[in-house]
Amino acid sequence: MNLKRFRCIKPEIRVLGIDDGAFLPRTEGTVDVVGVVYRGGYWLDGVMRTEVEIDGTDATEKIAFMIKSSPHYKQLRVVMLNGITLAGFNVVDIQWLFKEINLPVVTVTREEPNLAEIKLALENLPEHEKRWQAIENAGEISQVYTRNDEEAVCMQVAGISKSDAEKILKKTSTRSNIPEALRVAHIIASGLTQVKE
Amino acid sequence: MNLKRFRCIKPEIRVLGIDDGAFLPRTEGTVDVVGVVYRGGYWLDGVMRTEVEIDGTDATEKIAFMIKSSPHYKQLRVVMLNGITLAGFNVVDIQWLFKEINLPVVTVTREEPNLAEIKLALENLPEHEKRWQAIENAGEISQVYTRNDEEAVCMQVAGISKSDAEKILKKTSTRSNIPEALRVAHIIASGLTQVKE
Numbered sequence: 001m002n003l004k005r006f007r008c009i010k011p012e013i014r015v016l017g018i019d020d021g022a023f024l025p026r027t028e029g030t031v032d033v034v035g036v037v038y039r040g041g042y043w044l045d046g047v048m049r050t051e052v053e054i055d056g057t058d059a060t061e062k063i064a065f066m067i068k069s070s071p072h073y074k075q076l077r078v079v080m081l082n083g084i085t086l087a088g089f090n091v092v093d094i095q096w097l098f099k100e101i102n103l104p105v106v107t108v109t110r111e112e113p114n115l116a117e118i119k120l121a122l123e124n125l126p127e128h129e130k131r132w133q134a135i136e137n138a139g140e141i142s143q144v145y146t147r148n149d150e151e152a153v154c155m156q157v158a159g160i161s162k163s164d165a166e167k168i169l170k171k172t173s174t175r176s177n178i179p180e181a182l183r184v185a186h187i188i189a190s191g192l193t194q195v196k197e
Numbered sequence: 198m199n200l201k202r203f204r205c206i207k208p209e210i211r212v213l214g215i216d217d218g219a220f221l222p223r224t225e226g227t228v229d230v231v232g233v234v235y236r237g238g239y240w241l242d243g244v245m246r247t248e249v250e251i252d253g254t255d256a257t258e259k260i261a262f263m264i265k266s267s268p269h270y271k272q273l274r275v276v277m278l279n280g281i282t283l284a285g286f287n288v289v290d291i292q293w294l295f296k297e298i299n300l301p302v303v304t305v306t307r308e309e310p311n312l313a314e315i316k317l318a319l320e321n322l323p324e325h326e327k328r329w330q331a332i333e334n335a336g337e338i339s340q341v342y343t344r345n346d347e348e349a350v351c352m353q354v355a356g357i358s359k360s361d362a363e364k365i366l367k368k369t370s371t372r373s374n375i376p377e378a379l380r381v382a383h384i385i386a387s388g389l390t391q392v393k394e
Contacts, residue, residue, distance in 0.1 A: 034389065043372050044381050047388040175240050184241050191244040192231065192389060
């Protein structure tokens with residue numbers, strides 16, 4: 001398997017954290033998605049945005065395009081997602097994304113995703129087999145202790161070894177138990193985007 | 198004069214940095230304005246937004262309302278603006294803003310504002326006397342060395358002594374010679390807001 005190897009992880013490694021904005025579940029329309037470039041767990045270096053369909057199937061493609069057309073693309077080393085679904089059940093295929101952008105992808109969530117529940121919900125949506133396949137492609141969910149030994153977060157990886165991903169999560173989770181880029185992407189996406197009606 | 202006094206300035210003092218998004222000069226419409234809450238020069242704690250008219254006269258009022266209706270209002274200690282004009286020549290009256298929100302206001306710009314040029318431009322706009330008055334209310338422009346002794350920034354203050362304002366600018370300018378809240382407000386406002394046509 002083709003993995004990006006990290007011989008040394010600089011404290012100021014450039015990472016991108018991605019999260020989606022607020023929306024009304026089970027409506028039609030798009031949701032703003034925000035990407036935040038951080039130097040390690042310290043400095044915000046840039047932002048980018050795209051939008052994806054609520055319960056659609058365009059998230060992987062839209063995120064790949066957002067990243068590749070950003071002036072920050074060449075400096076980025078890792079992409080982090082707050083879970084593999086955006087805007088409801090618009091699933092990001094992290095293996096496909098890794099191949100498309102040629103950067104490792106790590107998902108981080110505070111809670112373990114309930115795969116049985118997700119599978120059930122997908123059954124009511126078009127292309128549910130493709131969506132489920134994307135979820136299966138994300139592979140095993142592992143637990144990582146980022147900031148202390150009490151609260152673990154859940155991680156899935158593409159294009160990077162678990163041990164390298166774990167090191168990067170530990171180095172970049174400076175303010176909470178998730179990486180700063182994801183913590184701030186969440187604040188910006190939920191605070192600045194408007195619910196479209 | 199009624200000034201807010203700071204006996205001790207904590208390194209994690211909560212400050213709000215405000216900047217406007219991109220727009221086409223001399224068009225009609227509104228511009229997004231973003232406020233970013235920072236703990237000193239270190240951590241992003243929250244965001245807020247409003248919009249103001251291009252070359253309008255609603256900036257002071259809109260910013261006061263944005264701040265007072267934010268859940269962060271009670272924790273804020275200082276408000277920082279990237280200069281006293283937003284969205285072209287929509288002038289913020291920082292003395293009026295200070296009285297309205299009961300928080301000190303500090304403007305910070307890298308370049309010294311060219312008041313003669315601004316006065317000339319204002320003459321073509323409605324309510325130019327009121328706008329000029331707001332500019333005069335902002336008082337003396339002083340130079341402050343925030344991060345090193347080479348590059349000064351320009352500061353105007355309302356509701357705070359110059360010496361307290363200077364201390365706060367020095368403590369919060371951790372990454373560049375302007376406070377993090379303003380550096381990041383600029384990145385977010387110019388990167389995420391869209392030019393409305």
